[in-house]
Amino acid sequence: MQGLGVSQMGLIPVVVALAILNAGSASEVPRPLGVSLAKASLYQPQAGDQSWTCLDGSRSIPFAQVNDDYCDCADGSDEPGTAACPQGQFHCLNKGHQPVDIPSSRVQDGICDCCDGSDESQVVGCPNTCLELGAAAAVQRRNEAELHKRGAEKRLEMITRGKQMKAEREARRLELDQRHKEQVVLRTEKEQLKQNAEALEKEAIDIFKAEQREVDAETAQAEQEPQQMRQEASLSFMRYDTNKDGFVEVTELMVDMNLDRDRNGVVTIDEAKFFLDERERLDLDAFVTLAWPRIKPLAMLAEGLFQPPQPEEVVKQEEVTTEGIEPTPPKPSEEQADLAGEEEIEADEEGEEDQYEDEEPDVGVGEASPDVEEVTPPNYDPETARLIQQANEARNALEEVERSLREIEQEVKEIDEQNSKGYGLTEEWAVHDGQCYNFEDREYVYTLCPFDRASQKSRSGGPETTLGRWDKWIGEPKKYSQQKYTNGAACWNGPNRSAIINISCALEPKITAVSEPNRCEYYFEFETPAACDSEAFQAEAENLHDEL
Ligand SMILES: *[C@@H]1O[C@H](CO)[C@@H](O)[C@H](O)[C@H]1NC(C)=O
Ligand SMILES: *[C@@H]1O[C@H](CO)[C@@H](O)[C@H](O)[C@H]1NC(C)=O
Ligand SMILES: [Ca+2]
Ligand SMILES: [Ca+2]
Numbered sequence: 001m002q003g004l005g006v007s008q009m010g011l012i013p014v015v016v017a018l019a020i021l022n023a024g025s026a027s028e029v030p031r032p033l034g035v036s037l038a039k040a041s042l043y044q045p046q047a048g049d050q051s052w053t054c055l056d057g058s059r060s061i062p063f064a065q066v067n068d069d070y071c072d073c074a075d076g077s078d079e080p081g082t083a084a085c086p087q088g089q090f091h092c093l094n095k096g097h098q099p100v101d102i103p104s105s106r107v108q109d110g111i112c113d114c115c116d117g118s119d120e121s122q123v124v125g126c127p128n129t130c131l132e133l134g135a136a137a138a139v140q141r142r143n144e145a146e147l148h149k150r151g152a153e154k155r156l157e158m159i160t161r162g163k164q165m166k167a168e169r170e171a172r173r174l175e176l177d178q179r180h181k182e183q184v185v186l187r188t189e190k191e192q193l194k195q196n197a198e199a200l201e202k203e204a205i206d207i208f209k210a211e212q213r214e215v216d217a218e219t220a221q222a223e224q225e226p227q228q229m230r231q232e233a234s235l236s237f238m239r240y241d242t243n244k245d246g247f248v249e250v251t252e253l254m255v256d257m258n259l260d261r262d263r264n265g266v267v268t269i270d271e272a273k274f275f276l277d278e279r280e281r282l283d284l285d286a287f288v289t290l291a292w293p294r295i296k297p298l299a300m301l302a303e304g305l306f307q308p309p310q311p312e313e314v315v316k317q318e319e320v321t322t323e324g325i326e327p328t329p330p331k332p333s334e335e336q337a338d339l340a341g342e343e344e345i346e347a348d349e350e351g352e353e354d355q356y357e358d359e360e361p362d363v364g365v366g367e368a369s370p371d372v373e374e375v376t377p378p379n380y381d382p383e384t385a386r387l388i389q390q391a392n393e394a395r396n397a398l399e400e401v402e403r404s405l406r407e408i409e410q411e412v413k414e415i416d417e418q419n420s421k422g423y424g425l426t427e428e429w430a431v432h433d434g435q436c437y438n439f440e441d442r443e444y445v446y447t448l449c450p451f452d453r454a455s456q457k458s459r460s461g462g463p464e465t466t467l468g469r470w471d472k473w474i475g476e477p478k479k480y481s482q483q484k485y486t487n488g489a490a491c492w493n494g495p496n497r498s499a500i501i502n503i504s505c506a507l508e509p510k511i512t513a514v515s516e517p518n519r520c521e522y523y524f525e526f527e528t529p530a531a532c533d534s535e536a537f538q539a540e541a542e543n544l545h546d547e548l
Pocket of ligand 4: 106107108109110111112113119120
């Protein structure tokens with residue numbers, strides 16, 4: 001109270017001076033009760049017939065009907081000083097304080113509405129409190145001016161920091177653009193390297209697979225043939241061994257006319273010996289390995305299983321092996337080889353469609369039902385393994401460049417988002433991005449994280465409810481005086497929650513009040529030095545003075 005008294009004392013001369021000025025100018029312009037100085041010239045009677053036209057031009061009436069307590073004009077303009085017209089306006093001059101317009105229905109209603117008492121002059125004696133009120137308002141303005149001045153110093157720090165942050169963002173943005181360009185070039189390079197490496201890899205794998213199939217086929221054949229051969233040989237051995245002494249001898253062979261190589265009707269000893277590897281007799285094992293390979297082709301010939309070769313070739317039959325004779329009936333091993341051949345073609349067609357994903361080791365698919373062994377990678381030869389390794393490295397290198405590009409793009413996006421948020425006229429709001437402020441009432445803890453979200457949480461625990469996400473500045477006429485947060489959690493049977501943040505100047509940032517004026521629409525009062533603007537406040541104050 002004391003402090004107020006002192007400031008008031010200091011203000012009195014100004015107020016008095018203003019009051020005198022107003023009184024002087026006001027008395028010079030004669031005008032009906034309830035008409036503002038600005039509109040005084042509109043309330044002059046017509047020089048000749050003393051008529052007057054309603055302000056909306058709707059009709060002309062005798063000037064004497066202005067303020068005669070009877071409403072003549074549709075717009076109520078003829079009764080500024082009475083309550084006769086429902087939509088009339090009464091102007092309180094309020095010398096020493098602020099002039100105001102009140103609805104003319106409040107004129108002579110027994111309640112003092114104007115501080116100068118002009119609305120009730122005829123009935124109740126309203127005291128003129130304008131000087132006191134004006135002085136108090138001036139004190140308040142001075143205090144606010146002082147607050148804005150001190151706050152503006154803090155705001156200046158925020159501006160400095162905000163501009164610095166912006167410069168850093170811009171520098172970073174340029175750096176990122178540059179790195180992006182480099183990485184794009186690098187990507188092209190790595191893509192080419194990958195393609196080359198994969199081409200070599202595919203070639204090597206294809207060759208390896210083809211070889212693998214051959215080896216597999218041969219292995220299968222090699223595994224099956226001796227058994228089959230031994231079986232046939234044993235049967236044949238038993239047939240030849242007529243005396244069952246466990247040997248096949250020359251005489252025992254001489255009875256088989258199939259062995260008459262020169263076809264002279266007799267199997268000679270020499271002829272028979274040829275089949276016994278020039279020996280007298282052979283036991284089973286020796287027969288299987290030495291005799292049977294020579295006998296078998298002739299046995300098959302005799303059974304009509306294939307056409308006899310040309311006579312000259314028959315002579316050289318010592319060199320003939322089963323593999324050497326073309327039209328042998330297909331054996332299981334050869335069938336498999338054929339199947340493998342078809343597989344190979346199919347695999348190649350697939351390979352062309354899909355670069356390398358299907359290129360995974362699938363050797364063995366052709367011959368076996370799927371089992372565990374299939375997933376173990378084939379044991380590549382060192383050269384193929386090296387090419388696969390190189391292709392893997394090329395793929396990884398490309399992937400790394402692509403990851404780096406994604407990171408750069410993400411950061412660029414974040415910077416652009418920050419730049420588009422609008423941190424005030426001079427970046428003073430930038431320091432608030434990333435901060436959060438709390439406010440507690442009896443039930444809830446409210447949180448405002450400027451440029452991010454507003455939320456609410458029950459004091460007794462439970463999950464946080466989003467009241468809104470950063471949307472935009474919506475202040476009118478000062479853009480940076482209100483923020484809007486939208487698309488918060490959906491209200492049961494209602495809209496999504498939203499919040500408006502009304503901003504005013506103070507030395508420290510804080511939330512001073514939260515309310516819910518409409519269902520699911522929240523209203524935060526937020527104070528921050530960012531809203532302190534000494535010059536703007538000064539200009540406003542001067543405007544006010546001009547009106548007085
Ligand atoms: C509410 O938010 C949800 C999800 O964010 C959205 O799909 C829906 O359209 C919003 N509803 C309204 C009325 O805005
Ligand atoms: C919003 O803030 C302004 C100061 O920027 C203040 O004058 C006004 O009274 C506030 N509005 C409400 C509804 O509190
Ligand atoms: Ca009238
Ligand atoms: Ca009144």
